[in-house]
Amino acid sequence: MRPRTLAAAAGGLAGMTVLGWVLRALDGLPASLGASVSAIAPTATGARSYRDRQFHNTEPAAPIVVRDNPSGLLSMIAGMREGRPKGSIPLAEPEQPAAPADLAVTWYGHASALIEIDGYRVLTDPVWSERVSPSRLVGPSRIHPAPVALADLPPVDAVVISHDHYDHLDADTIATLVTTQQAVFVVPIGVGSHLRHWGVPEGRIVELDWGCSYSLTDPDGARRELTIVCAEARHFSGRGLVRNTTLWAGWALVGPDHRAYFGGDTGFTKAFATTGAQWGPFDLTLLPIGAYDPHWADIHMNPEEAVRAHADLCLGEPAHGVLVPIHWATFNLAPHPWAEPVHRLVDAAAAAGTEIAVPVPGQRLDLRDLPPGRSWWEDMG
Template identity: 40%
Template sequence: MWVTVSIILSAACAIGVILGCCTFSVPGYTGPASDHFDGKRFYNQDNADRQGFFTFLKWIITRDAPEWHKMPALKNHPQMPQRVGPGKLHLTFINHSTFLIQMDGLNILTDPLWSDRTSPVSFTGPQRVQQPGVLLEELPPIDAVVLSHNHYDHLDVPTLKIIAARHKPRIFVGLGNRALLNKAGIENVREMDWWDQAPLSDTVGLSFVPAKHFSNRGICDHNKTLWGGFVFESAAGAVYFAGDTGFGKHFAQIATRFKNLRLALLP
């Protein structure tokens, strides 16, 4: 009986918490329809959709989640150059989906995450068990930040506010994500659609590429902003940062368009 009551209470609490997350939903993109936007929501190339809310709720309640144990903090952090020269490439993995890509004189940060929790609130939600491999204050000057999508473990507003204040980088996001950053006081944000290109310098180019995923900050903004990956091109070769993605035809499309891929950073 107590097991049944516990499950019912857990379900009720989960529903209340998740429904309350409408507070954290974002307005989303407004613009003309396309082959991956119906005028209200974005969708994947193969039109794959995520499971419904109650399927997700059932998984939360019944899953056998392993326990994650706290890991000791690193004693020795990796040493990285302040910058690399023309035609050079240096990569540092920091944590989760955060990489420092140093290529052809530029320093690029992907999905920067230094917060203790990935949650709309600071007192609950997924909590890190391993400290980042590089301290935030140890970063070299950051020229550009790319954000693959708006989930809390990839778009970490507290971290972004610190980086924006210290480094004043250009920030590149998918369609509909600029408003969230501007609301937090973060400027110099450029939105991109799939296959859009932007120069990072005279020698480094950036492309926003498709991914198979979804977006939301709450439950009322499902797929209202665009997700994707990035390809960086320079004399050092091309680097593909996938963000979060399932397997799909976009991998072949990316390989066809970018013949000089040297490195792929996959989830």
């Protein structure tokens, strides 16, 4: 074979390799995107914040617009090099008692947690995939593994979803939960269309607007009612090129004896004080502290704002209840050092007199008997 022929053959091989990689990157992408805008719209019509075929924040929030700020994009990419720890993140083997506690939480990473409250188990924003992206080959990947297999979770009573972004709503995880759990999926308006698109039975989907609620009851009467309230948040939504076709929310879990709040993903908002006045004070708050940046300050809280939000949710009493930070440590989504969110949280909480508990991924915290805190993140940058 002559050199030119060899070169042509090599080029053709390389082209086939690239094409194969692209095809693998695109595999499953249409399904992962979820429901179409036309499929979502009928369920959204009539919602209090829905107009002009989009949902809107009560308080104006500037969106992330990368195309208008190319220099900011380059700065962000450079800054994100610091967003991974220097060492391996320790994992705890989750404890799974036979019966749910009065008030406990197991943090699996990012916004995925299992809240035990007054005998019920509620799973929040479950994401077990390797990447938070429509592609299985491209997009932010895990910094640490999931500390437990999805199929090994204990039986849960409800799955709550804060919004439809890929780091909070994962198609593969939902598909597995449909077969491994019997729980109902309680979601903001519009998100149910994604679940239907992925085969979740209609009878297991509950869609709620801000201020509306759904109650879990025990057919055997052994547990009293747990109310799940869809609380206003300040964020945005979208799994493709069109934004805000589905609603975003936080969740208040109101039991007969205890109250917990799950923040999902949100900017600081006056709605925290409203939620606290209506459904608080909360004994436990799970609030996002990571993936912040001045370019999207309206839609992602920083650690100091999380401490302020906790106080608002607890009726102005920052020392009431326990704040457990979420939305950090698992995915590199913003240009700040990996451990910066928790360092800032510790300082802000100390200044405010707020009790915090920072679990290792997989660690279960029983709020009746919290273990002594340890700064496990200090050796990892």
